[in-house]
Amino acid sequence: MFRLQQTRSIFLLAKAGPIYTKTVNVPQLKQAFRPFNVTFTKILSNGSRSPLTRINTCAPFQRTFISNSNSRSITRKDKEDQEPVITTIKKELKEDIYTIPNILTFGRLLAAPAVGYLILQQSYNEALGLFALAGFTDMLDGYIARKYNMKTLLGTIIDPLADKVLMTVMTVTLAMEGTLPVPLAAVILGRDVGLILSGFYYRYISLAEPKTLSRYFDVSIPSAEVKPTQISKINTALQLLLMGLSLTSVSMELPSPEVLHAFQWIVGGTTIWSGASYIFTKDAVRILKR
Structure with a gap:
């Protein structure tokens, strides 16, 4: 052409x-x-x-x-x-979202409410097993995406989203069971709510015209790419580890309350730090060219 x-x-x-x-x-x-x-x-x-x-x-x-x-x-x-010779033609950017890594990630999203239900039923061993399985799929989908070049822009969004959904469900249910301190749960949830609201805002300003609801929620039309900061990756790993230790503390009585309390303070600090990193890091969110 x-x-x-x-x-x-x-x-x-x-x-x-x-x-x-x-x-x-x-x-x-x-x-x-x-x-x-x-x-x-x-x-x-x-x-x-x-x-x-x-x-x-x-x-x-x-x-x-x-x-x-x-x-x-x-x-x-x-x-x-004058007679028009060439008219404006736009090709909408779309991608294949039905990849193995994305399917594994969606499975992890579905596992989150099941883990929460098991915690509320005080089936801590079953909840711990399902939580470990979710962690394994998290590592597996990342390996497959890198090894077989199956990375997608949707994957860059739903992969951390799946971690956050699992984290949110476990934070709420463990706080309800008295295993996790309520102030720490408020810090974790407050940071995540702020990031979600920011994501909705960047989706709106980066989406090309026409800005309709169907196009806004069409995940096959990428408009912005989220690049997690290094401290955010560390914080996510520490938060997931804290959730696992909180489960083992009630099912196996490990680790000791003193160790668990100290680790809770560490996670609280990294949570605040990681939230601030998205504000002061320029390339955390990249708007795609229209």
Whole structure:
């Protein structure tokens, strides 16, 4: 596909990307290309061709043609009367979201409420086993995505989201059972709520027009990429470890209350630090080109 650009008396034919926006005057265009015997055709949507409105033959991907010296400049009236040669065409960026890593991540999302239910039923051993399985799938989907090049922009969003959902469910249920201090639970949940609200905001400002609800919630249309900060990755690992230790403290009485209390203070500090890192790190969220 090609696009045409006019700069004074020079017409430039170049290889174009997915968007074509330039409109030119057909008589001038014919005059400019007459020495080169270029055929003007219009390629219709059904694949057929009609004469006069589209360039069909030109082998080089980029070539400059200079019009005859007697070519007149395009006036405002000409621009109003000119026949459009190339119309605007936009290709919506989409990606395949049905990959093995994404399926494993969705499975981890579904496991979160099951873990919470088991905790409320005081089935701590079963909850610990399902929690360990969720942690294993977290490592597995990351390995598969890197090994077999199955990374997706959706994966960069739902993978940390699955961790946060599991973290939120366990934080609430463990706090309800008295295993996790309520102030620490409030810090963890407050940070996550702030990040979720920020995500909705960046989705809105990065989504190309038209901004409809169906397109806003269409996960196959990526508009922004979230890049977790290093301290955020460390904090997530520490929080998940704390959830696991909280379960073992009631099922196996390990670790000791003193060790668990000290670890809770550490997680509280890294949680606040990681939340602030998204504010002061410039490349934490990257808006994709439209």
